Amino acid sequence: MKVVAITGEREVEVREVKKPVLGKNQVMMKVNGCALCTWEQRMYSGVIKYITPPFVGGHEVAGEIAEIGENVDPKAYPIGKKIVANLIKKPCGKCYFCRHGMENLCKMADDIDDGYEIPGTAGLGEYIKLNLDQVYFMPDDMPTEKAVFAEPLGCVIQSVNQTTINLGDNVVVIGGGIMGQLHVMCAKARGAYVIMSEIDPERRKLAEELGCDLTFNPMEEDAVQFVKDHTDGMGAEAVFNTTAVAAVAEQAIKMTAPGGTVVMYSSVHAGKEVPLDVGYVHSKGVKITGTKSPSVRSFTESVNCLRKGIIDPSRLVSGVFTPEQCKEAFETALRPDTFRCIIEYK
Ligand SMILES: [Zn+2]
Ligand SMILES: [Zn+2]
Structure with missing residues (x-):
């Protein structure tokens, strides 16, 4: 063969x-x-x-x-x-x-x-x-x-299953690569309002064509502020970080609504550390999790x-x-x- x-x-x-x-x-x-x-x-x-x-x-x-x-x-x-x-x-x-x-x-x-x-x-x-x-x-x-x-x-459904997305919830997908686009489709199928953070305009356009409700360029906007501004100041019930950029993880946590879940989807090279505002996680009850396979x-x-x-x-x-x-x-x-x-x- x-x-x-x-x-x-x-x-x-x-x-x-x-x-x-x-x-x-x-x-x-x-x-x-x-x-x-x-x-x-x-x-x-x-x-x-x-x-x-x-x-x-x-x-x-x-x-x-x-x-x-x-x-x-x-x-x-x-x-x-x-x-x-x-x-x-x-x-x-x-x-x-x-x-x-x-x-x-x-x-x-x-x-x-x-x-x-x-x-x-x-x-x-x-x-x-x-x-x-x-x-x-x-x-x-x-x-x-x-x-x-x-x-x-x-893999993406495994990630989505780490969260509870209810009808009408806000979801943020960070990154518009293939895994980000699949997250958009799954979150839409779950009945969410989906926001994507992505630098590349072509990827943002594709996300919109696949049903994403709102996209923005994190180089032009303060990503956390943008998400809060479009979610009644709450943040999103579920946030999926599909980028391998360690620094983005911090933003992902801060744009998660109180009681919400943030999923670190991408493999980030082991040993890359990010600052974590533990007080924020404590007082907002944000759940941070990962997913693999x-x-x-x-x-x-x-x-x-x-x-x-x-x-x-x-x-x-x-x-x-x-x-x-x-x-x-x-x-x-x-x-x-x-x-x-x-x-x-x-
Ligand atoms: Zn694979
Ligand atoms: Zn085993």
Whole structure:
């Protein structure tokens, strides 16, 4: 089979490797498409140093059932059925987190790359083997370009689920990248009044087209004051910080309404510290939390939102590439004016 392998800093190529061997209780997914997430982009651009290439990767993946292993019911898992896979990791099921409904925080989670010729083989390979609990069904007419959003949308739903957004609440989304735009769509689906803080006018325009009620440029406005001015002086019941800028975190807390929740969505490099007005947090009862990866539940909710058309991520696709165009795909994905780039196997 083919894989798109990252082979060095800003080096990526198609390699021919052995197809994995299917085990009991597993299905083989023929990959139709895989989106290039920030993690893969960081691996390609050499920011991630703890893995030695060659490495395949790819976790925003959609495809179809190509083969079923022993013990798998062919009626329940028919060949050709469209599926998506929750494969960012396989929770252990035994640790504290797994047994408290927080399997996205499982410490023992393992990649399921055993038996692959190149380590880390996942969505950027032509075939992946899956355990049944990783398989989620999609309708037959679901385009690959939408189905690959199951994982990133699951991450955003996990974030939104940290808050209680009620009908008519105010929500602020900081940052209008792909994750910010998905937060806008989810908050609108929850019935909120949504404000976005974003420097780039194109991203603000897109947010408005996706339903955002109000956008502003934080370089031109005092962000905290702007939010207070447009929320009857209260601040927002939920604030999502999707930027990796540590300094923005402080603003995010100050624009949260008393009793509200602020979610630090983006991964900020560990060790970056921000000043925190603990007195403000104390007297206003502001809840500060973070979020990482989808849980089984939020992944399921994401699949439901996509298959029922509740969230349509089509506008966030910036390009579809063949495996042979992988270099162009990664370079395009790294550009700040793009959202998701997808590599599709025919
Ligand atoms: Zn991702
Ligand atoms: Zn666990």
